Amino acid sequence: MKKSNVISRIILVLALLAIFGYLALTIFNIQSSKLSxxxxxxxENAQTVVISDADRLIGKIENASEVKIDGYxxxxxxxxxxxLKQxxxxxxxxxxxxxxxxxxESDFAITYEDGVSFSALASFISSELNVESSFSADKLVVGGHSFIAHEFGDFKCISSxxxxPSEATDSIEYGSADYIVFNQSSPSGVRHMVSKDYHFTLTEDATASLKGKVINSEEYFKVAPGKFDALEFYGSSRFEEDAGILLSPEAVDVMDWxxxxxxxxxxxxxxMIIGREKPEASLSFILEEQTLDSQPDSVGINEFNIGSYKIQSYTSSADWxxxxPSLKTNLSYYTELNxxxxxxxxxxxxRWYLGEFQLGNLFEQNLSDYRLYEDCLPNASHFIQMLKNEExxxxxxxxxxKNGMKLxxxxxxNKLDIQSENVELLVDFSIQISPTDILIDEDKIxxxxxxxxxxxxxxxxxxxxKNLEATLISKPQIVDFENDGVNEYVLFQKNKLDVVNSLGKSLNxxxxxxxxxxxxxxxxxxxxxxxYRLIVNEGNAVKVYNESGKIVEGWMFEGMNAPIKSEIYHVLTSxxxxxxxxxxxxxQYILNRRGESRLSDQVSFQLPNETDFVVGGMESSLRKMGYSNGYIYNYYVLDGQKDSxxxxxxxxPxxxxxxYNSGSPLMIVEETERLLIVDQHGYIKSEVLKPQQTNKFVGLVGTKDYGFVFSDNSQNSIYLLNNFGKMMLPNAVQGSSVxxxxxxxLYTYSxxxxxxxKIIN
Structure with a gap:
């Protein structure tokens, strides 16, 4: 054979090998591109956890059980x-x-993409984690345990x-999830988001469609008791038609009211269940008929009272x-509440529920549970469940x-444990009520x-x-009628005015x-x-009582044209x-001590960002204030003049x-990242950065040396800053906006x- 033919054949073979190699590489890359x-x-039926950011998740959890998955x-x-300890x-x-x-339950595989090589991983485990490790011939040995280590394109898999690998059918959409769990019952994945206090999950499930829209559950939860083991809300704008899906097939005929x-x-x-009737329905009448039908003789309905509430005992044809499905017993007693x-x-x-309602021990007074409901759950839903245990x-x-999916x-x-490090905790005691206000009176709270x-x-x-007979409309006011250093408390209530002494007894x-x-x-x-004089709104009137509870003679005010809108303010001018x-x-009403109007004509205000109160050290400077577009506006109430x-x-903002702070008006301006205090002349007195951008500004505490309070709802904590922006406590502490x-x-309710x-000076 000629030498040239041999060379030609060699070149041809090499060319074919190159082509086949290229084709093989191309096919491999195409196959690899279909992997995830x-x-x-x-x-096939194994659970798979896909983590979006390893370091972020490691920083949020302390052990494998916090991932909320079984079967490892x-x-x-x-x-x-x-x-997790590293x-x-x-x-x-x-x-x-x-x-x-x-x-x-017996095997596992760990896969990552575009990461460190197996040999480099073995070196890292040995040197940085101090666990003996080696890699050779597709085997990774860690701490005496041998695992299979294979590369599939850009993917590296360590398995027992x-x-x-199978071809991927869908891409992974993390959204804000820390990790997603895929298994046989949730093939589309359950998204998990973790914070210090909360563990969120989000998934979709194929189910039947409802005909009705979601219902805002807030009015129902407002009448829920503060103590509970379980609360379950079921809602739909077409409840009767959807009851069979929301509850059970038996509910269609029973829940038509x-x-x-x-x-x-x-x-x-x-x-118990709490519900609202259709305008045309009467559950009382329905239950009365069922009770009478169940009795051989017409003996009537058993009725009695618990306080002012009429209770009916009934026998229902329904198996509640x-x-x-969540009910364990039958329902046999009926009453109406608002x-x-x-x-x-x-x-x-x-009896227990009506007592809790009258005492105000309701769900929205339980700050931690209500915060969870408000901040973490969609108030408008078809179903909401809250289950409570000790932990x-x-x-x-x-x-x-509408697409037949259920979100x-x-x-x-998680168990709350705010660490108030380097903060001196002076007092920590349990109380009997859920307060909305805290007042400090010398050595009393x-x-x-x-x-x-x-x-x-x-x-x-x-x-x-003391449980009040009528609703308190504002926080108590501390007075000293006798000027003896022993204070009394004025209680302005919905239809009563009371003054009690230091032992809680009403004065004569x-x-x-x-x-x-x-x-x-x-x-x-x-x-x-x-x-003292006690100035009290009664309907459209404003009256004045003395320390003996008698109407003050000579009060001239004849009344308002509409119910009162603002608080009542007292200032001294000249x-x-x-x-x-x-x-x-x-x-606007401006009166002197005798109840006579200081205004010659009626005055109505519609200032942007208007003050409730009137300010001014002299009669000529008596004014309301407002803010708009970088200007503070003054409206002088006696002569109607304006300036800015x-x-x-x-x-x-x-x-x-x-x-109104220590006799002067302060404008509080909240921006995205800071708080500013502006005086009446337009000068910025204080400027502080929020501890975190997401913190909620609660308000000012104190008077002359006021402090800024910020809350962190996700951590059940508060921050306290002075008017120079310095932390008055070394860090956030366990507490609330109360x-x-x-x-x-600093006293706070937690x-x-x-x-x-103890506040740092």
Missing amino acids: LLSFKIE PELLKSGIDFV DSVDFNSIVSRELAISFN QNIT VQDGILLVQFGEYE SSVI DFVILSNNIPAM AVNCESHTYQ ITGVET LLSNSTAISVYKTEGELIWS GFPITLSGNCKAGLAVNYDNMFN GKDIIAFKDENKQ VKIDKYIQ IDVSWE CSISGDV GINIKAY
Whole structure:
């Protein structure tokens, strides 16, 4: 054979080999491009956890159990727990940001993309984690355990058994999820988001469609008790038609009286449902008919009273535990409460709930649970469930969509443990009510909400507690009628005026039953002579009482044209007393001590961001104030003149409010990242950065040396800054927006406790 032919054949063979090699590489790359982290499963029915950011998740959890997944092989679980302790290691940079863990009860596979080589991984484990490790011939040995280590294009898989990757059908959409769990029951994945206090889940499930729209559950949860083991809300704008899907097939005929929703309450052995009737329906009549039909003789309906509530005992044809699957017992007692009807399983349950309602021990007073409902659950849903145990509260909501899918949101609270490091905790004691206000009276702490008052010594001993007969419309006001250093408390209530002494007993002449609903009241110490006057709104009138509970003679004010809208304010101008308030028609009233108007004509205000109060040290400067577009506006009430001052710095407010502080008006400007205090002349007195951009500004505490309070809803914590922006506590502390400062102590309500922290000077 000629030499040239041999060379030609060699060249041809090499060319064919190159072509075949190229084709093989191309096919391999095409196959690799069809892979994803979900391609590497131990078996078809195995669970797979796909992590979006390894370092972020490691920083949020402490052990494998916090991932909320069962069925780990013990070796995998111990390995995860070991890695979670290495929080100083940058796994994202050294290994990979994203990874997938597929497992069943005995085997597992860990897969990552575009990450470190197996040999480099073995070196890292040995040198940085101090665990003996090596790699050779597709085997990775870690701590004496041998694993199969294969590369599939850009993917690297470490497994306890051979893996054959499958073609990926869908891309992975993380959204805000820390990780997604795929398994046989959730093939589309359950998204998990983790914070210090909450563990969120989000998934979709194929189900039947509902005909009705979602219902805002807020009105139902407002009448729910503060104590519960379970709360379940079922709602639909076409409830009767959807009851068979929301509850059970039996519910279609039983729930035809429901307007748009019911709330199931369970607490110990107590069970009840709270619902609203359709306008044309009468549940009382329905139950009465069923009761009479069930009796051989017409003996009538058994009725009795619990307080002012009429209770009916009935026998229903419905098996309630079949109608509502979560119910354990039958419902046999009925009553009406405002716009709601109540069905309970026994008399003690009904008595307990009505007592809680009258005392104001309701769900929205339980700040931690209500915060969870408000911040973490969609209020408008078809179904909301809250289950409570000693360690946590687990929640779930369902929203049925038009495409036949059900959107399921889950929230689980973690046990709260705010670390108040380097903060001196002076007081920590449990209390009997959920207060909305804290007042400090010398060596006493006065706690109040709309229905109750409790007074404690500052070290935590209860002095007295009082349930109010009428709703408290504002926080108590501290007075000293006798000028003896022993204070009394003025209680402005919806239809009563009461003054109680330091032991909680009403003074002679009190309480007073008012002639109309009260929305505002003020105790005034004229001339600082301890001859108090109690200025009280009654309906469209404003009246004045003396310290003996008698109407003050000579009061000239004839009344308003509409109910009162604002608080009642008292200021001194040129040594003269001014009493100011506003009605719902925006008419402003400026009165002297005798109740005579200081205005020659009626004045109505519609200023942007207007003050409730009137300010001015002299009659000529008596004015209301407002803010718009960088200017503070003054409206002089006696002569109707207007002027404005420009704020000395550019501001970008997202909210503007006013506070009357130590005799001067302060404008509080909230921006995205900072808070500013602007005085009446347009000068910025204080400028502080929010501790975190997402923190909510609660308000000012203190008077001359005021502090800024910010809350972090996700952490059940508060921050306290002075008017120079310096932290008055070394870090966030456990507490809430219900707080007060006295001297160098911050008092705050947290859960069921009052806590007092030492403020840094």
